[in-house]
Amino acid sequence: MALSASKLKVGDTKEEVLVDDLTRTQIVMYAGASGDYNPLHTDDLFATKVAGYPGVFAHGMLTMGITGKLLTDWVGDGRLTKYGVRFVKQVWPGDTLTGKATIKEIRSEDGVSLADIEIVTTNQNGEPVVTGTATARLDP
Amino acid sequence: MAEERFPVEASHVMMFARSVGDANPIYYDPDYAAGTEVGAIIAPPTFAQASAQFTENYPLRPKIGEPWFGSGREPTGLKPKTGGDDANSDRAKGLHAEQHFEYRRPVKVGDVLILKPRPGRTWEKQNRSGHTLTFSEHIVEYFDQSGELVVTAISVGVQTGG
Numbered sequence: 001m002a003l004s005a006s007k008l009k010v011g012d013t014k015e016e017v018l019v020d021d022l023t024r025t026q027i028v029m030y031a032g033a034s035g036d037y038n039p040l041h042t043d044d045l046f047a048t049k050v051a052g053y054p055g056v057f058a059h060g061m062l063t064m065g066i067t068g069k070l071l072t073d074w075v076g077d078g079r080l081t082k083y084g085v086r087f088v089k090q091v092w093p094g095d096t097l098t099g100k101a102t103i104k105e106i107r108s109e110d111g112v113s114l115a116d117i118e119i120v121t122t123n124q125n126g127e128p129v130v131t132g133t134a135t136a137r138l139d140p
Numbered sequence: 141m142a143e144e145r146f147p148v149e150a151s152h153v154m155m156f157a158r159s160v161g162d163a164n165p166i167y168y169d170p171d172y173a174a175g176t177e178v179g180a181i182i183a184p185p186t187f188a189q190a191s192a193q194f195t196e197n198y199p200l201r202p203k204i205g206e207p208w209f210g211s212g213r214e215p216t217g218l219k220p221k222t223g224g225d226d227a228n229s230d231r232a233k234g235l236h237a238e239q240h241f242e243y244r245r246p247v248k249v250g251d252v253l254i255l256k257p258r259p260g261r262t263w264e265k266q267n268r269s270g271h272t273l274t275f276s277e278h279i280v281e282y283f284d285q286s287g288e289l290v291v292t293a294i295s296v297g298v299q300t301g302g
Contacts, residue, residue: 002177019161029159033152035192038200039210049215060236061189065160068185077166077246078178083185084240084294 002076005106005113005138014074015100018066018121022058022095030062060087063097063130067121070099075136081114085132089123096124106138113138144255146191146282153183153249156190182246188282188291189239191255237275238296244289253282253290260294267300274299 019026024042031042036059039046047053064085071080091097098121105116117134150168157167162184165172173181192198202208207217247253260277267273275298282291 026159026161029155033156033159034190035195035198036189036200037202037210039208043210045211045215046209049211050209061186061239062160064239065156065162065184065186069160069162069164072162072164072185077164077176078182080185080241080243082240082242084238086238087236 002079002139003074003115003136005115005140008103008106008115008138010103010106012103013100014070015098016070016073018070018097018099020096022091022093022097024056024093027056027058027062027093030059030065034059034061036061054092056093058091058093058095060085060091060130063087063091063121064132066097067099067119067130067132070101070121071117071119071134071136074101075115075117075134075138079136079138080134081137082135083132084134085119085130087129088131089127089129091123091129095129097121097129101134104133113140144191144195146194146253146255148183148187148247148249148251148253150181150249152190152193153181153187156187157184160184160186178246178248181249183248185241185243186239187247188241188253188280188293191253191280191282234297234299236295237298238294240294240296242292242294244291247282247290251284251290253284256281256283260296271300 028042031037040051041056041059044056047056100120102118103115104118107114115136115138119132120128121130122128154168166176166182209216209218257280260279262276265273275296278295280293281289284290
């Protein structure tokens with residue numbers, strides 16, 4: 001199911017808790033699936049003793065992937081034409097992430113209706129962890 | 141360098157969708173997917189990044205028979221370099237600053253994507269504590285078997301200098 005341009009307006013939002021209490025296991029699952037086995041994300045001993053972090057933290061791409069679900073659940077499968085983010089703050093095991101997507105513009109390009117969307121995912125302290133934009137193809 | 145090929149396989153897409161916490165059946169159920177607008181199992185929007193699994197000599201994947209910079213008996217499997225600061229943490233200094241994707245169509249199971257990297261921009265910025273941050277873009281275009289562009293991935297990395 002996709003969004004329809006006629007039913008959508010600038011300022012419409014969708015907000016959702018994307019992950020509650022992020023586990024180290026989910027970070028390991030992402031490492032395995034994505035192929036990014038950087039021990040910073042999965043190896044506490046390396047992360048603390050060698051890299052000097054308080055512990056392992058999530059791949060930025062995991063947070064981007066988790067945030068992608070908010071978009072595809074809203075705009076429909078296969079409807080994104082663009083999706084980009086900045087990694088603003090690290091995401092740690094135990095974090096709870098909430099995503100919010102807001103329609104910034106509805107426009108037409110070569111007869112195709114498009115929505116430009118602003119995205120922000122925040123942690124349990126209300127701090128943004130990723131911010132970005134996406135564009136989705138709409139039904140008329 | 142040999143052309144890099146990324147075969148998009150059903151179990152890989154399923155595992156990737158699970159890892160980002162997305163239970164949408166379009167990522168694993170062929171019967172459900174057949175009834176959707178796309179008509180086939182597709183990959184989640186950030187899946188292109190998983191082409192790393194097929195990148196020869198990808199530095200963030202242990203290489204069989206070679207020392208790995210993660211922990212084993214010691215916090216890192218690499219021998220410390222003499223005379224320098226902690227060279228083993230070099231890899232930890234580069235961070236992923238931004239990631240952008242542009243889609244021509246969804247990536248589908250059965251695609252065999254050909255990766256074409258091209259150079260991006262490099263720029264510098266001072267951070268609040270006066271250190272120089274070096275940003276560099278890495279652009280990869282993913283083409284399908286018929287030569288059509290499917291996805292462009294633009295990744296921005298940042299390195300902290302002294």
